[in-house]
Amino acid sequence: MDIALVILAAGKGTRMNSDLPKVLHPIAHAPMLAHAMAAGAVLEPQRTVIIAGHGAEAVAAMVAETDETAQVVIQAEQLGTGHAVAQARAALDGFDGDVVVLFGDTPFLRPDTLDRMIAARGAHDLVILGFDTADPAARYGRLIVANGQLEKIIEYKDATPEERAISFCNSGLIACDAATLFELVAEIGNDNAQGEYYLTDIVELAQARGLSVTAVKCDEAETLGINSRADLAAADAVFQARARAELMENGVTLMAPDTVYLAFDTVIGRDTVIEPNVVFGPGVTVESGATIRAFCHLEGCHVSRGATIGPFARLRPGAELAEEVHIGNFVEIKNAQVAEGAKINHLTYIGDAEIGARSNIGAGTITCNYDGVMKHRTVIGADAFIGSDTMLVAPVTVGDGAMTATGSVITRDIEPGALAVARTRQDNKPGFARKFFDKLRAQKARREQENS
Structure with a gap:
């Protein structure tokens, strides 16, 4: 059976108090809508329709970056969830399969939950997703089930005390064949205080048809909706807890799990050790057997097998580290390829560069890559030795096996095997320091006497 996703993402999210559309607020560096799309993608849908409204242009741009096959439909007026689903009708014209309706602010659905919804469709015309709430006073709609059939959904405000005591609550997510869904949605009325068309009304409409x-x-955590900044923080915490647990189950050592922050797309191989207080931004892959020491920040980078990073190191976008590379404390790498076995251990900036295999970069080295207008590249060959406090003024090339003297400012290419010394000759002036300080002290004494 073919499957289509309809994801409702039109709400403004007033309680977020933000100019950004609610579904674009990030969880683990990815918009919550991207999480919802990823959750639904496990069903391998033939079509994906996103219903956008507030901030539709920004939502459409994000959707295009995430899934270029997804179609964005505009809900010009937000008249309720039933009205939102109805907007997808034209986009799914001629589609003969099941429609699964998700919410852009419900990002944590598990694959097995969606699989069970689709499996239930084999025996039922309409499937609703529910959960048991731990809070008896939670103001969710209650699901009234008898003999395996969902009889109705009672909104909390309309429920009797006995009905409110029911813990089984409505998530709002549904699965139904496309033709039946749009027929039912077309029958939904707006005779309510808000004048809106509620998707939940299709349960009674389906019952009336004998469906x-x-x-x-x-689990209740899967249906966590996000309506405020506090909800957003709670959702991020849920994501982090899940992601950390999955890493450890897959053979990654987290020395202090609660202090490690992961991104939506972080990939870490087994037998890697992550020390405390490490932050992973988007786009990071760490291969097996690496060590990320404490207080490192990684983003948009690739760390190969057996590499050691940190402590207090920063890997920025474009950093590509080969096997057994050592990056030490207070080192920053940006848009640079570091070959196998190279060492950059102390207080160094390497940007827009290539570092050859087994080369050693001394403390305080800087690739001076920016002239105020353009970026330039530094190329260092294999087995090179860059002395401490070397300034490499790009564009510049250091050949294989070459070295620079400590404190040099390198502005010209260095041929392989050569030593480059680019500093003024030291000149010692006997007795000068003593005479100089005696002169300064005398001047100070005269000023103090004049001011007394």
Whole structure:
């Protein structure tokens, strides 16, 4: 059976108090809508339709970056969830399969939950996703089930005390064949205080048709909706806890798990050790057997097998580190390729550069890559030795096996095997320091006497 996703993402999110559309607020460096799209992607949908409204242009741009096959449909007026689903009708014209309706602010659905919803469709016309709430006073709609059939959804405000005592609650997510879904949605009315078309009304409409309706249960955390900054922080915490647990299950050592911050797309191989207080931004891959020491920040980089990073190191976008590379404390790497076995151990900036295999970069080295207008590249060959406090003024090339003297400012290429010395000759002036300080002290004494 073909499957289409309809993801509702039109809300403004007033409680977020933000100019940014609610579904674009990030969880682990990715918009919450991207999380929802990834959750639905496990069903391998033939079509994905995003219903956008507030900030539709920004939402459409994000969707295009995430899935270029997804279609964005504009809900010009936000008249409720039923009205939102109805906007997808034209986009799914001629589609003969099941539609799964998700929410852009519900990012944590598990693959097995969606699989169970689709499996339930084999025996029922309409499937609703529900959960057991731990809070009896939670103001969710209650699902009334009898003999395996979902009879109705009672909104909390309309429920009796007995109905409110029911813990099984409505998530709002549904699965239904496309033709039936849009027929039911077309029958939804707006005779309510808000004048909106509620998707939940299709349960009673389906019952009136004699259709089979059931509810599938999931963990409450999967249905976590995000409506405020506090909800956003809670959602991020949920993501981090899950991601850390999965890493450890897959053979990664986290020495202090609660202090490691992961991004949506972080990939870390087994037998890697992550020390405390490490932050992974987007686009990071760490291969097996690496060590990331404490207080490092990584973003947009690739760390190969057996490499050691930190402590207190920063890897920026474009950093490509080969096997057994050593990056030490207070070192920053940006848009640079560091070959196998190279060492950059102390207080160094390497930007827009290539470092050859087994080369050693001394403390305080800087690749001076920016002239105020353009960036330039530094190339250092294999087995080179760069002395401490060397300034490499790009564009410049250091040949294989070459070395620079400590404190040099390198402005010309160095041929392989050569030593470059680029500093003024030291000149010692006997007795000068003593005479100089005696002169300064005398001047100070005269000033103090004049001011007394």
